[in-house]
């Protein structure tokens with residue numbers, strides 16, 4: 164394992180002012196998002212949509228990397244260029260989602276476990292050939308009556324660590340994503356407790372599997388009240404509880420933490436990241452973004468399945484990138500939204 168190379172890639176992915184776009188939705192997930200906007204999900208519409216994102220002018224200024232889905236890493240643009248080359252030309256590092264999605268955890272109603280370890284070594288070798296430099300694996304933890312259970316937290320933490328070890332063995336930076344879901348009516352304190360537990364167990368398993376912390380990134384949820392909670396957390400509260408949770412669970416050797424947006428509105432996701440970066444100085448890790456919905460919601464709506472809307476969609480995408488780029492240094496202000 165070339166640790167120096169892993170560290171250099173991890174550092175590039177969390178370079179100042181830049182973050183990651185998660186464009187790795189499975190066919191099922193992108194199908195649901197398209198359906199909500201009346202767009203057919205076909206190989207061609209998925210290509211056109213992602214090509215629109217990747218060929219937006221100047222994305223390299225605020226994007227360090229893009230996480231791709233298996234279909235996209237093999238796909239060519241309408242002009243016959245590999246989609247990965249569109250990214251490379253823009254100075255953006257291609258990455259790949261390597262888990263095979265979350266399924267019901269047996270004998271544990273309401274909980275999930277992530278599959279995809281079988282054959283992972285061979286798949287990773289293929290992705291290296293295709294030009295990927297980093298990978299992602301998502302684990303899902305649900306808060307509810309009597310859950311998460313220890314069985315769920317341990318199973319997911321173990322799988323994340325096994326995946327991360329495989330990824331480093333292949334020379335690919337793992338993005339370890341334990342997501343405590345925002346779904347439900349739980350309080351921010353319940354989210355804090357579940358996140359603290361999950362993160363501590365994840366790092367215990369990463370240690371046992373010999374994962375080098377300086378050659379990985381963590382992709383956690385923010386600590387936030389449930390979507391249906393009567394009392395909704397404020398921006399400073401989210402920033403404070405999230406950073407305090409991470410300080411108690413994430414070792415300083417990890418170079419960066421790249422948040423998922425998890426169903427927050429795009430403006431809230433930007434405001435929360437900005438608040439963390441402006442309220443805290445001298446944290447051991449970079450605090451950045453790896454959003455799917457919070458970066459894609461507006462451009463997808465503007466595109467609407469019609470390639471004559473590409474300019475408007477790219478403008479919306481470039482704007483969200485710029486806002487989140489500013490949030491990296493705590494210099495975002497809501498007034499910047501109207502200036503667009």
Ligand code: 13P
Pocket residue numbers: 185301340423424425426453454455456457
């Ligand atoms: P969201 O930002 O929409 O939560 O997606 C991030 C992601 O990559 C989920 O795996």
